[in-house]
Amino acid sequence: MDATVFGAWVATGLTLCIFTFLYKDNPLFKLAEHLYVGVSVGYTIVKAYDTVIVHLIVKPIFEQGEIALLIPVAIGMLMLTRYVPKAAWLSRYAFAFIVGVGSGLAIPRTISSFILRQIEDTVRPLLSMAGGDGVTFSMNLLNPSSSINVIIILIGVISVLFYFFFSIEHSGPGKIVARTGVIFLMIAFGAAFGYTVMARMSLLIGRLTDLIEFSDASYGRPTLWLLMVTIGVLIVLSRRSQRKPPQES
């Protein structure tokens, strides 16, 4: 059997096994679920081996003579002392190194990219220069950098930040600002939800497209055959569970 045809049968079977969860939790789904975990962990291990062991350790040390790389290898090995209770404290050196470097790298970069840059993009001129005619105020909502949108973004950022600022009681004018922040948050959550749903729908369409493609005769119609098998297995499993006497608690 051709690898592509065999692949079509495997992919179809696994897809249908996962879809059976829409009926209820069942052994077919659990089988595919555990296989998914196993294959993804295996895939991650192989990729990590190829990237870290082969390309970052073995090749640079043996082909380019970068002996200094033995230091991070030794630090990494210290992590494994977690399995030896008496020497487990040695793993702290590895964590101290990772956390220290990570924190040090994060401070200037976060301040620069995520705080100052974001504030700079928020506080922009409300009026723009338009040739020799002087300044204009753009009302075009579809242009994110138009003057009206600059004001809306400014109001959104300030009100949301104020909503999460609990050092001042949200009363009087503060309550109005905080309420505006809530409205902005709800719109953003709604937008994020809608966007996620459509992304999932796109994945679903992709899977259904594959199932339709694999119902072709050139693949041996795995979709049709395996759909019948899956339904049959679900019926058998359902009958078995009905016959099983209820377990005493």
Next chain:
Amino acid sequence: MIFLRRQLPLLITMITGLLFAGQYYVPHPASEQLLTSATKWLQIVGGFALVLGVTSLFHQHAAKIRRKEEGWGYSLVLYAGMLGTIAVGLWANGKESVEGAATAFGWVYSYMLVPLQGTMFAILAFFIASAAYRSFRARSREAAVLLIAAVIVMMGRVPLGEYLIPLSGDVSQWILNVLNASVRRAILIGVSLGAVALSFKIIFGVERSYLGGGKE
């Protein structure tokens, strides 16, 4: 001994933290080289962290098989999937294709990992829809705003929605590019302030939970 067990790790954190925070402000090739090396070192040390995670998963399922707990057969399937993928992956030197032809590892990726991952996330579409039905009933003004924004964005992302409500595409873009962007920006600023504060606490030894518990 307490110096080696507790104070030296804190000292390492402080020195490395201050060194790499300062590195950003030194525009010199040696400083850039230090950053490149540190990034490589972090990747290598991070690779060993993966060993910890995988070993934990391995132990958990091995215990399940040894004790013949309920569903131990699924743990065997997990082992088979993992070891099989590792075997074909090492056989193919971690490459999915060689000179345009898919390897066995590439086959596992295309016909097992992609369908499993895609379908697993795709079925979430149904659960999100049912969750939305239960929670999206406009019980309050805020819920109504959330519902309207979600519907507009969903309509604006598909041709049918734009056909039914011609303005939905533009309004959806405006919601995503302006309203959503402003909220994301505010949250990003807040989270970043927190991250910077936490980094300072870690460097100066105020936050020590990453060292774990146990004996001093």
